Amino acid sequence: MDSINIKKLAEALNFSTSTISRAFRDNSDISAATKSLILEKAKELNYQPNHYASNLREQKSKTIAVIVPELANNYFSQAIHGIERVARENGYHILIYVTDDNYDKEVNFIRHLHNGRADGIIMSVSGEANDHNYLNKFGAKRLPLVFFDRIYEDIKTPRVITNDYNSSFLATEHLIEQGCKRIGYLVVNKTLSIGKTRMQGYIDALAKHNINFEEQLIVDCSNSYEENSTIIKDALTQLKPDGVFTSVERLAFATYYACYDLHLSIPDDLKVISFSSLEIAPLLNPSLTTITQPAAEIGEEAAKLLFKILDDNQDKNVFNEVILQSKIVVRNSTSDSPEKP
Amino acid sequence: MDSINIKKLAEALNFSTSTISRAFRDNSDISAATKSLILEKAKELNYQPNHYASNLREQKSKTIAVIVPELANNYFSQAIHGIERVARENGYHILIYVTDDNYDKEVNFIRHLHNGRADGIIMSVSGEANDHNYLNKFGAKRLPLVFFDRIYEDIKTPRVITNDYNSSFLATEHLIEQGCKRIGYLVVNKTLSIGKTRMQGYIDALAKHNINFEEQLIVDCSNSYEENSTIIKDALTQLKPDGVFTSVERLAFATYYACYDLHLSIPDDLKVISFSSLEIAPLLNPSLTTITQPAAEIGEEAAKLLFKILDDNQDKNVFNEVILQSKIVVRNSTSDSPEKP
């Protein structure tokens, strides 16, 4: 090993390793002169305190793990960006894990992370979860955990969510106001937190406007592109809705493709509104009416929440819930008189 | 600390710590009986070998760092996904760093990573880079590094790229075949690897077809949305091109917005082709003709390349270049008779 370490740097400067170490931490007493001397030499030799040794010694990693269901989704990449920004400001690094909506992977990631690799976890849960009690099994030893967006309601841990119920209610109402009578709700897992909450908003909005709720208009989709294509085309053909409200971005895209195939016109034959953080929603054909979540901000808030726990150990069990507001942006996919862009 | 460690597990089972350690490593001799006994108890007590202690001891981190210019870009999120997949298969974790196209951040990240935190780096470089000789300063101690897509040509390290020159040539030729006479090239940094290579393809295609090359039709854009909006609108108004070839996805979107504002019709007034990994390019208005890079595959190849270096230390200095093929997908933004979707 020709690599540099604290001992070699100490020898090179005729100091003890403790003095070197002190030069790198802000609190310890050290004369300004020796400190700058050491830092200079360190830069010259490209020395940096070994991260693993420091962490072993200090029992923390300055690293947070981020677990998301998918990456090819504007919402999550924006959220991660927000997390990354706050983490970096706090001198933390982020590890990324993608579950592909696979429950087993999620469990494995979490279990694995309990080896000291990360000081805390920020997670949006996978859509497959049935038994997520595994999180409780860690007991007092569980790593600080913050949920965002897709949460397990029964796990008591800080979370950042948006006003999903309300947004869904308004989204459904918007379709009704645009004249829709048969509104479909497209969802990936209607038992999962967001799928469920959003469905309730949909149901209640129908009720308020005296529209009969038909169970079959709740269309349960999958995570497979091909399956969804079939499911949605069947639904459109057989149920003949005049509007759909999709709980995730991907299903709106699938609906667009289905309409192209079936030669249905959006918005004339079918109006579409969707949760989506797509920045180019205005460029779609037709431009997509969205419920836009403040994704980057959600990430930032989640990170801040985690750092709050990490900072003051005492209120480790404080239950915090941050609710941010989404906003509905009406565009041509729900508007009868589309101003041609 | 009530947390579990190897010693406590050893005591609980009346074994020595070395025996425990052996149970977790595949090579060492240990009887099957004790091994399963230990693993069982470990699971019960939720014990996992401390990552930092192991890594300090073994002098490696089983972690690779991924540095990208941006995250809100389909290309990079797909590439990261590819990297993550290969990394996970190899038992590695990935750290994500976003430079926001800021050169200083890039340098800091790289420097910082030389503290043992990662075993290797996969990077797509920032667009601002002028002096990137800093990478050579690390000398023999430099971490294994693999470039993908946006590279520094003078840094001799393995890289995964696509046939950018050829694709650009064909893209330009495609516009010419569609009848374009004045073709603009929109680029963020024409001196950077990809911006430069892609420009050359453009220039040579013009030459082949005896079209005069006008310097002013090379439009240098920025990373700011607002600035680009102005730049592009000015270019369209003053230069009156009938086709544009954009070197990155973002500039195609900006062009769409500009055309909407200026009431220019794509493709009638202006044809647009762009490098893009956008999966919903068919849904745009009009659907966007793209040069699509195999982003996920690029990520996978980059990771494989890195693992090849990591595995056999001997040929650390092998220079590997993997070239993957992009493909041009013609859609309505360059096609005169758009079949209405």
Next chain:
DNA sequence: TTGTATGCGTTATCAA
């Protein structure tokens, strides 16, 4: 097959 002892690179405690 299992146990003992040592060191990985760092930092905190204590003494000088």
Next chain:
DNA sequence: TTGATAACGCATACAA
């Protein structure tokens, strides 16, 4: 202000 030393949790060489 600086130096000597022990300890963080684990993995290996060596001994048994």
